[in-house]
Amino acid sequence: MTEVFDPIRLQQFWPRPAKPRPIVIFGAGSIVGDAHLPAYRKAGFPVAGIFDPDLAKASALAEQWGTTAFASESEALQTAGAIFDLATPPAAHAAILSKLPEGSFALLQKPMGSNLDEATEILRLCRARGIKAAVNFQLRFAPMMLALKDAIAKGHLGEIVDFDAWLALATPWGLWPFLKGLPRIEIAMHSIHYLDVVRDLLGNPLGVHAKTIGHPNHDVAQTRTAAILDYGDRIRCALSINHDHDFGRRFQACEFRISGTNGAAYLKLGVNLDYPRGEPDELWIKTEGASDWVSVPLEGTWFPDAFANRMANLQRFASGEDDRLVGAVEDGWQTMALVEAAYQSSASPATPLSPLPKE
Numbered sequence: 001m002t003e004v005f006d007p008i009r010l011q012q013f014w015p016r017p018a019k020p021r022p023i024v025i026f027g028a029g030s031i032v033g034d035a036h037l038p039a040y041r042k043a044g045f046p047v048a049g050i051f052d053p054d055l056a057k058a059s060a061l062a063e064q065w066g067t068t069a070f071a072s073e074s075e076a077l078q079t080a081g082a083i084f085d086l087a088t089p090p091a092a093h094a095a096i097l098s099k100l101p102e103g104s105f106a107l108l109q110k111p112m113g114s115n116l117d118e119a120t121e122i123l124r125l126c127r128a129r130g131i132k133a134a135v136n137f138q139l140r141f142a143p144m145m146l147a148l149k150d151a152i153a154k155g156h157l158g159e160i161v162d163f164d165a166w167l168a169l170a171t172p173w174g175l176w177p178f179l180k181g182l183p184r185i186e187i188a189m190h191s192i193h194y195l196d197v198v199r200d201l202l203g204n205p206l207g208v209h210a211k212t213i214g215h216p217n218h219d220v221a222q223t224r225t226a227a228i229l230d231y232g233d234r235i236r237c238a239l240s241i242n243h244d245h246d247f248g249r250r251f252q253a254c255e256f257r258i259s260g261t262n263g264a265a266y267l268k269l270g271v272n273l274d275y276p277r278g279e280p281d282e283l284w285i286k287t288e289g290a291s292d293w294v295s296v297p298l299e300g301t302w303f304p305d306a307f308a309n310r311m312a313n314l315q316r317f318a319s320g321e322d323d324r325l326v327g328a329v330e331d332g333w334q335t336m337a338l339v340e341a342a343y344q345s346s347a348s349p350a351t352p353l354s355p356l357p358k359e
């Protein structure tokens with residue numbers, strides 16, 4: 001029997017490990033300062049140090065956060081009992097993984113390599129070297145998403161039959177210099193979070209129809225995507241993503257609408273509306289028989305709390321406190337396969353229209 005809906009009782013926090021291992025971070029880029037380090041400090045996870053080939057950058061960040069900048073990669077690799085946290089550009093992941101001690105625990109920033117071939121190389125490397133690795137698709141672990149999953153698991157929405165993602169906003173792509181000139185941007189770097197969350201909620205789709213394009217006002221390869229994920233005849237799933245809606249805040253949006261057979265959820269993903277400062281996330285739920293939508297009080301936001309929850313599961317898996325590594329590389333590979341299929345679909349012609357009859 002479905003329990004009575006109580007927004008306060010929804011689980012939106014991942015339990016912490018009893019004895020967290022030291023974290024060794026590779027990469028001293030913007031995401032580490034914006035999310036990894038704030039999350040680990042908030043969660044009380046020890047950071048052993050940071051390695052970046054740009055030693056001055058690593059030193060400045062380490063000093064700011066009261067940790068060590070490793071003088072060399074080999075020094076970073078020697079940290080005993082570490083969790084290796086790769087916050088590096090996707091093309092750098094495989095080379096670092098190939099040097100980690102066999103049997104290590106690692107977290108790889110998304111995407112899992114630049115494309116499906118690199119994801120396959122990463123998967124093979126992890127299997128061959130016994131590395132237990134997860135991909136940092138941390139939106140799954142955002143307080144609003146954990147609460148949503150708990151509400152679904154408790155039956156408050158019934159069978160999920162609809163998923164809509166709608167983004168109309170202005171994303172500051174210039175914040176990520178490593179993106180310059182890359183052939184795959186929007187789906188591979190951004191909507192990949194949504195595709196991963198959809199897979200987490202609904203499983204693998206049968207296939208995908210997608211179109212992803214750039215914008216005449218700039219040279220970022222793609223910034224606008226429309227996609228339909230085919231889940232057969234019971235579930236409708238569509239993503240409408242426009243990073244070029246740069247006309248002021250009033251009609252901008254970053255939201256999911258998830259409907260079930262006897263309830264629905266609305267989520268606002270605040271971070272993207274003013275990245276990386278962000279607005280608060282929101283989760284609203286309407287259950288069957290309720291007169292109105294209920295706002296779920298959230299304890300935390302996607303950035304940085306999801307990063308702490310993501311790391312907590314990996315830490316607890318390493319210590320044996322969790323028996324499942326959520327979003328392990330086997331799972332991450334399947335999100336990469338969905339991304340690959342979306343790019344293939346986008347490059348393929350759509351169903352053409354019949355020409356107007358001449359007579």
Ligand SMILES: NC(=O)c1ccc[n+]([C@@H]2O[C@H](COP(=O)([O-])OP(=O)(O)OC[C@H]3O[C@@H](n4cnc5c(N)ncnc54)[C@H](O)[C@@H]3O)[C@@H](O)[C@H]2O)c1
Nearest residue numbers: 026027028029030031051052087088089090092109110178
């Ligand atoms: N929501 C998210 O999960 C999220 C958000 C932003 C970025 N990212 C991902 O995080 C990664 C880093 O993004 P960023 O914005 O910090 O990029 P950035 O360009 O600001 O920083 C990347 C850093 O990695 C360093 N680096 C390169 N090769 C390295 C190596 N072999 N060892 C150690 N350091 C190395 C570079 O010197 C640079 O300082 C990317 O894969 C990106 O896709 C994820």
